[in-house]
Amino acid sequence: MEPSISATDLRHALTNGLPPTGVRSAVGFLRHRLTEKTPQERATVRPPHDTAPRQESHHPKPLIACEGPGPEHLFRPLDDETHCGRCRQDAAWAAHTAKYPPHGPAPVPELGPTVRSVR
Numbered sequence: 854m855e856p857s858i859s860a861t862d863l864r865h866a867l868t869n870g871l872p873p874t875g876v877r878s879a880v881g882f883l884r885h886r887l888t889e890k891t892p893q894e895r896a897t898v899r900p901p902h903d904t905a906p907r908q909e910s911h912h913p914k915p916l917i918a919c920e921g922p923g924p925e926h927l928f929r930p931l932d933d934e935t936h937c938g939r940c941r942q943d944a945a946w947a948a949h950t951a952k953y954p955p956h957g958p959a960p961v962p963e964l965g966p967t968v969r970s971v972r
């Protein structure tokens with residue numbers, strides 16, 4: 854059965870203009886009605902919704918050379934960044950440690966004799 858035929862169209866095709874003398878064969882009648890009276894021409898195919906072209910920014914950008922230190926390496930920027938993720942992370946760490954100097958090595962507890970108050 855055509856999926857594009859609505860229930861209203863189907864009912865209309867089956868019940869409109871029934872012969873007053875009755876129907877001899879229900880199966881033959883239905884077959885005739887379904888093949889002859891269904892509004893095929895009205896079943897227009899609707900275009901799919903999502904036909905809008907994708908945004909230009911959704912295309913992946915080409916690989917570019919990172920401007921960070923070290924040997925030249927390529928990366929694919931997501932926006933307009935000039936450094937790869939690793940270099941930006943390193944730069945962020947450098948900026949962080951410059952602003953918040955890391956503590957020296959953790960003080961080692963003295964291994965001398967344990968001081969107890971014996972009294």
Ligand SMILES: [Zn+2]
Binds near residue numbers: 920939940941
């Ligand atoms: Zn880099």
